[in-house]
Amino acid sequence: MYISELDTPALTVDLDILERNIAQMATLCQNLDIPLRPHTKTHKVPQIAQMQIEAGAQGITCQKVGEAEVMVAVGIDDILIPYNIVGKPKLERLMQLAKQATITVAVDSDITARGLSEQAQKDGATIQVVVEMDTGSKRCGVQSPQAVQALAQTIVDLPGLDFQGVMTYPSRLEAKPFIDETLELLRKDGISVSMVSGGGTGSEVNSKQIGCTETRSGSYIYEGMQRIGPETVNPETCALRMIVTVVSTPTANRVITDGGMKAFTSYPPTPYGYIIEQPEVKIYGMSVEHGHIDVSGSSHRFQVGEQLSVIPVHQGMTSNLHDELVAVRNGQVEAIWPIAGRGKVK
Template identity: 55%
Template sequence: MNIYELDTPAVVIDLDVLEKNIEDMAALCRELGITLRGHTKSHKSPEIAKMQVAAGSKGIVCQKLGEAENMARAGLDDILITYNIVGRQKVRRLTELARYRRITVTVDSFAIASGISEQAKLDRVTIGILVEIDTGGKRTGVQSPAAAEELGKQVQTLPGLELRGLMTYPSRVSSKPIIEDVVGRFKKASLSLDIISGGGTGEEWESKELGFTEHRSGSYVYEGLSRIQGSSGNEGLSAERCPLRVITTVVSVPTADRLIIDGGMKTFRLFPSMPYGLILEDPRIKFSGMSVEHGHVDTSESNRKYIVGDKLTVIPTYQEGVTNLHDEIVWARNDQVYRVLRNHGRGKVK
């Protein structure tokens, strides 16, 4: 079937572009001499994660426990979860996962670590631990090298836990003094540094410069070797770089300079930022707005006449957000449907 015969809106991934992005990142990390650990939160797909691993990714990264469970059920192993696991329900799920997969999680407090330890001891499993240090991301993470050292020492005393090293986000060369300090402290205290994990697509060389053992990249599957800053324009969005696109249908042409497609906020992203995306068939037409189920397109600069039923292909500004809105993802090659996948990772935010 041709992709333009699909019912719309349809999320379609161009396999040729996807494969190129995955291979390019693997090759870049090999050239830099830094181990790649592919992040999966962008695509949420075990099938794509397996492609990342086949290309050279050492295990995978998940942001949420639900994502990790989905990946583990599909056979993936060596999973790093870069999120604080809080509460008995989640900790029980974590230890169940650790019964049959190698699991590592990040922590930034004794409260998090001790909660995991208590359940791991009861269930007789071992959970790997990375101490997260905040080096400028201003998100989670201990706030100083001294605090990281103290937490590392505490983790070593807790049953069911295995200290494996350090983690930070994003990788920034400007944080080198902090990294050197915390690494020095860990070495002096004989704390494990098997893993020093940095992250951020486009910052692989910075992880190498900082002496990290691995780098977490994920957005590259949809965006190539660097992030696309689409909120300020469509610069960077292209069919050669971005494998994910949404095929839509023109459902109304109310005026000579405006048309409506069958994809709005629920298709592309709730409360998206302008300019929403690049329309491949005619770059002269642009989104003028979005309502919940309607995409508003300005055609005033185009000399093409559109009619109801025409198909328009959109590369969304925020492709990662689109993935989490759809039940099905279509893989295609040369505009022919190759495979239709259920999006089992959708909504795995717990």
């Protein structure tokens, strides 16, 4: 089958670019001598996760228990969930995963740690734990090295928990004093640290320099080695393409496609995306099921039924809206992969 035969909107991935992105990140981390633990929340596709592991990744990262369940189901056995897991339903599912694979989760409070321990004891499981540090992102995470020390002491004493170390996001050079002081406090307490996990596409060098034992990168899979924005989309490094069809040409300066917010993302930035065939035109707006394109800067005469290839700006959010990903090489479909982690927000 050719791309032109796909029903639209169709989410596709260019396999040549995808494979190159995987190889480049693997090579970078190998050259830095820092293990890579790719974050799968961007693609949510088990087949791509397996490709990353085959390229040398030491395991993967999943943001939610549901994503991890999808990956464990295909045999992936080393997963970090850098998230506070709270509530009985999630904890029960988490402990079932911990019996099938090596699962590590993050905590930043005594309450979360004790909840993990209680469920682990009930289910006869052991779960690996890292303490999340807030080294500047102002999201989750304990606020000082002393707070890490206190929480680590609690974790070490709780049954069913196996303290592994610490994590942060993103990897900033400014975080090094925080990390160094933390590790020294834990060393003095005789608490062993085997994991210092950093993260962020484009932050791999920083992860190495601040003393991380691994780095988590996710967006590179579809964007390349640096994050993109509305004005920096690069068709040479961006692997994802949404194939849309022109469904209306109401005026000389406007065409409408069948790809709107439900295909791309809610409330997208303006202009949105990059149209490969005619990069001079701009998606200036979207309604729920329509893409609004300003074609005033183009000499091309658009026709109803014409297909366009759009590189989304936030490729991870776009992926989460679709059931399947069409893998394409040189214009031909090679595979159709379920986006098995799509919608797994629990």
